[in-house]
Amino acid sequence: MKLRRSAKAELQVKTEKARSKGVSQWNIAWRRFKKNKAALVGALIIGFVMFLAAFDALIAPFPPNDLPGFRAIPSETRVPPSFKYLFGTDFVGHDVFSQVVYGARSALFVGFGAAAIAMSLAILVGLIAGYYGGLVDNILMRFTEIFLVIPFLLILLVFLKVITALAPSGAGGLSMVTLIIGLFSWAPNARIIRGEVLRVKESEFIEASKSLGASKRRIIFRHIFPNVLHIIIVLTTLMIATAILVEAAVSFLGFGDPSSITWGQQLQKANEAVKEAWWEGVFPGLFITLLVLGFSLLGNGLRDALDPRLRE
Amino acid sequence: MLRYLIRRLLYLIPLFLGILIIVFVATRISGDPVRLMTALTPHITPEYRQRLTEYYGLDKPIYQQFFIYLAQLFQGDLGESYVIRQGTPVTRLITDYVGPTLELQLAALFLSLLIAIPVGILSAKRQYSKLDVSVTTTSLLGTCIPVFYMGIIGIIVFSYLLGWFPPAGAHSIVPEWYPFGSYVIDEIWHLTLPTAVLTFATLAPIVLLVRSSMLEVLRQDYILAARASGLSERRVLYKHALRNALIPVVTYVGLYFGGMLAGAPITETVFNWPGVGRLFVEATGRLDFPVIMGITVFITLMTLLANLITDITYGYIDPRIRLE
Secondary structure, three states: OHHHHHHHHHHHHHHHHHHHHOOOHHHHHHHHHHHOHHHHHHHHHHHHHHHHHHOHHHHOOOOOOOOOOOOOOHHHOOOOOOOOOOOOEOOOOOEHHHHHHHHHHHHHHHHHHHHHHHHHHHHHHHHHHHHHOHHHHHHHHHHHHHHHHOOHHHHHHHHHHHHHHHOOOHHHHHHHHHHHHHHHOHHHHHHHHHHHHHHHHOOHHHHHHHHOOOOHHHHHHHHHHHHHHHHHHHHHHHHHHHHHHHHHHHHHOOOOOOOOOOHHHHHHHHHHOOOOOOHHHHHHHHHHHHHHHHHHHHHHHHHHHHOOOOOO | OHHHHHHHHHHHHHHHHHHHHHHHHHHHOOOOHHHHHOOOOOOOOHHHHHHHHHHOOOOOOHHHHHHHHHHHHHOOOOOEOOOOOOOOEHHHHHHHHHHHHHHHHHHHHHHHHHHHHHHHHHHHHOOOOHHHHHHHHHHHHHHHOOHHHHHHHHHHHHHHHOOOOOOOOOOOOOHHHOOOOOHHHHHHHHHHHHHHHHHHHHHHHHHHHHHHHHHHHHOOHHHHHHHHOOOOHHHHHHHHHHHHHHHHHHHHHHHHHHHHOOOOHHHHHHHOOOOHHHHHHHHHHOOOHHHHHHHHHHHHHHHHHHHHHHHHHHHHHOHHHHOO
16 A cells, blocks of 8 residues: 555656656657667767777787887787787787777777868858858859769878878878868768758748747757757767778778878788788777777667657 | 750869869879989989979979860870879770779679669568568678778688689789689689679668668558559559659669769779779879879769769659659
């Protein structure tokens, strides 16, 4: 008897609280997101890699640029995975596992950095073009078209080569790579964002706001932007995944920053040694796949959770 | 329609020129090509370097160089390679290397579509089934695995472990080594592994696209109407649903065509496949201006053409646009 009564009282309190507080769109999205197992796996993977990146010096058994006069101890080079060298060693004698751990930070840096640059540009162009329309829209779209049509990988290689040729000392190398990737990746997302803005612009509540006399700026920031936000979040997450893949590809081809440790770099060096030392390439590649998968799952999960068209 | 076409074509010209200018300027500010050209000749005199610079017109101001390049371009002259294949006309380089690239890319695209479309449809039809789940998981993974990694794994497994296929190149070097006797079969034998890898990489996003597009179409009212009016499930699926579901796929493939030639570098580098992509990587690495510009011109033209055709086709097959 006592239990039933307190349970009923608890339910009453909960309903009252919910009614007064209201359930926001974000709450709904969060609940939906929690149910999506794949998305949670993705988040877990990202968390794991972030953990590696944050504590890389503590986790990796060997220091990153372990080159005290090239530790070319013949017995230690090209050693298959063992207890001492978890993932084996490469042709110089570096521990592949340590390099993978240190590479995590570079991967996340490039991923987040390039996505930040690309998305900032995309949001700017997309919002302005979508909202103001007319001549502004036209000009911005022509500008976007240039970046859409340029053969992405080719132009990337050219610019990377130019940057490395002009500034051979690789101190800011990875930042340069990040910048260039970001600078050429914004166009498709700008187009998508513009499309969303156009769609939201047609909504009735925008018309209502306008007839109530809201200023243009208020409409953009208070009404349009929050509704485009869900697309922006999803696009950003997927953009991070793409950026990591692009950096890996570019480093593999030899156009990355030679002074920093990235997984793509490891694969480049491993390409020659595939026959004798499979572990040089297999493990870094595995981590690239894993991280990209993590962000992809997260992005898809966010898309499903935030989609306003799916009713609960 | 015609006016739209003409307007588009007019837009393309400044677009094309814009891209050319960007690449032109970018390459030329990155260093002195004469120095690169003569890097391997140690006792070269400064006077000879000067003569070379004048010969190639590299001492002129950059806008003059660009106009000269444009003029030559109109005559179909893309110049000669500076560094990687000294003296060879770029046009001949491209024609020599474009064949293998097209072989690889077209084979991969064809196989991808052949597999991806039916699989996508099936997956959509049986949503949430075990088949669907495994298809979506595999495809998602396929979009996340870097192509070169797939290539490396493929080489390890199928070339070194199993010994079924050669790890690199498009042909066996010595004819006596042709295992099956014929040149063509030898080429196909070499083609298999790269094509398999590229096909998997290409079909992954297409499967996901077909599946999601199909799912969206199957939710529509007109499908329900078709079913209610007594049409067989097969007819509903193939005659009504598929046509509409394939529209985004056509757009995707059209745009893919544009980027096809440009996207080759990675696969070609892994398998040492003698194609335009690998040539471009080599040229960019050694800063061979004419080759870089030449390939860029070629690929940009192809991309613009492909985009235009895709736009027209899309406008034609999507009745919502056609009737506007």
